[in-house]
Amino acid sequence: MLLGLLLLLGTSALPAQNVPVISGGLGFLESKNNGAYQFQPVVTPQFTSPIGKDLLFESRFYLGEGVARKDGTTGPYQGTFFKFTEYLQLDYIATSHITFVAGRFLTPFGTYNERLSPIWIQNLQDSPLIVPIGDPDGSSDGAMVRGVVFSKPTVQVNYLAYFSVPTSNSQFLSSRAAGDRIDLYFPRTRVEIGNSYTRLLQGTQTNSIGTHFWWQPWRFPLQVRSEYAHGPHAQGYWMESTYRLSQWRGQDSLVGRLEPVFRMQQTFRNSPGPGDGLPSASTQQADFGFVYHLPHETRFSSSYALKFSTAGNANIWDMSLTYRFLFPAWRGHQ
Amino acid sequence: MKITVLQIVSLTIVVLSLGSLSAQQQQALHADARKKIAASAQPMTPAAPDPGEQKFQANCGRCHTAPEQISPRIAGTVLRHMRVRASLSAEDERDILRYLAP
Numbered sequence: 001m002l003l004g005l006l007l008l009l010g011t012s013a014l015p016a017q018n019v020p021v022i023s024g025g026l027g028f029l030e031s032k033n034n035g036a037y038q039f040q041p042v043v044t045p046q047f048t049s050p051i052g053k054d055l056l057f058e059s060r061f062y063l064g065e066g067v068a069r070k071d072g073t074t075g076p077y078q079g080t081f082f083k084f085t086e087y088l089q090l091d092y093i094a095t096s097h098i099t100f101v102a103g104r105f106l107t108p109f110g111t112y113n114e115r116l117s118p119i120w121i122q123n124l125q126d127s128p129l130i131v132p133i134g135d136p137d138g139s140s141d142g143a144m145v146r147g148v149v150f151s152k153p154t155v156q157v158n159y160l161a162y163f164s165v166p167t168s169n170s171q172f173l174s175s176r177a178a179g180d181r182i183d184l185y186f187p188r189t190r191v192e193i194g195n196s197y198t199r200l201l202q203g204t205q206t207n208s209i210g211t212h213f214w215w216q217p218w219r220f221p222l223q224v225r226s227e228y229a230h231g232p233h234a235q236g237y238w239m240e241s242t243y244r245l246s247q248w249r250g251q252d253s254l255v256g257r258l259e260p261v262f263r264m265q266q267t268f269r270n271s272p273g274p275g276d277g278l279p280s281a282s283t284q285q286a287d288f289g290f291v292y293h294l295p296h297e298t299r300f301s302s303s304y305a306l307k308f309s310t311a312g313n314a315n316i317w318d319m320s321l322t323y324r325f326l327f328p329a330w331r332g333h334q
Numbered sequence: 335m336k337i338t339v340l341q342i343v344s345l346t347i348v349v350l351s352l353g354s355l356s357a358q359q360q361q362a363l364h365a366d367a368r369k370k371i372a373a374s375a376q377p378m379t380p381a382a383p384d385p386g387e388q389k390f391q392a393n394c395g396r397c398h399t400a401p402e403q404i405s406p407r408i409a410g411t412v413l414r415h416m417r418v419r420a421s422l423s424a425e426d427e428r429d430i431l432r433y434l435a436p
Contacts, residue, residue: 017406017407017408017409017410017431017435018408018410018411018414019405019407019408019411020408020411021408021411021415048411048412048415049411050410050411050414056414056415056418058415058418091418093414093417093418096423096424096425097423099417099421101418114419115396115397115419116397118398120398121397121398146418147421148421148422148423151422151423151425151426158421159421160421183421185392185396187392190392190396192396214396216395293399295402296402297401324401326401326404326408326412327405328405328407
């Protein structure tokens, strides 16, 4: 109720460009893992609203229905509805270099969870295997401070630090933890390197560290993204590269809309870690796929993965159709 | 848990209503903003004359492609979100906003 009142008061005096936004992604995901099919219609609505001059309220939810056969490859199809709150946060832009965040936010360990996980951004349907390192829950309830240390034409330095509290509510699962991340970005070469650190402050206190390297040259539409992470029970890396064929008659041509994707990843299990979200045995996986950028914010993607593991090899086929929407929540000022 | 008819109907309604709402809004989009956004999706060099366009590519474009269309009415909100998410400085936010919604 208090939040509603804040929104009402804050948005009533907003300039014309600051109308609240409803955005997000709609998708239909299909996966075949060693003969077992799964279908998943998904919607991830996001609401963003400025409040006054320095505040921003943002939230995103994940709603979907997983449909699969009862016994994997046999039996009748059954559906499981699932929903969770990815983030529900209030941001206070204190100065040009400092922003305070409070509420539920995406755990900023590494790059994938915070920057690449939305269904309308991700190139491959499945997240990299090491994503649970740093935080298996994916989101944290607590507070964060973040911002840019300085931004020059040659280099930009970003930072963040956060603290989270334990929550057992199924919609707001979170652990007591603290962490930080620092990124260096070099605009002229479009190279980014960064380092993440998280310490779990409940139960057996453990440390997780991660590092990432991204390169997206200005001259051609290549993207190279990679991460390495080391947790208490496992370590691993992923490296993903894409090349959109937009140099062939432009990005809106038949061929120019195609973006082949390749991802290589390995995880190494050091010790059993039940519930840590990582493969139970050391795993190597190679993903080959493509994204086809259809008009009107729609994307079709397909991929094939070869997975080698002492716990069992697998062939994984994925297909998905996603649509990104973005529009004002109401008319606002003209 | 078995799929209920209610769940299927609810999800279908959500999908259809969001799709139709979006289609209505897209018709009202500003033509200039459309052109600018479309141009920003092209690969470019750091020597591009518009600092806003360059900063858009250097920050927002690192994770996702530019939207095909964006209403000037929401440009400020989108930029404020990006300011937090991409740790934009106040100057970067102003430049990109000026570029998206002059």
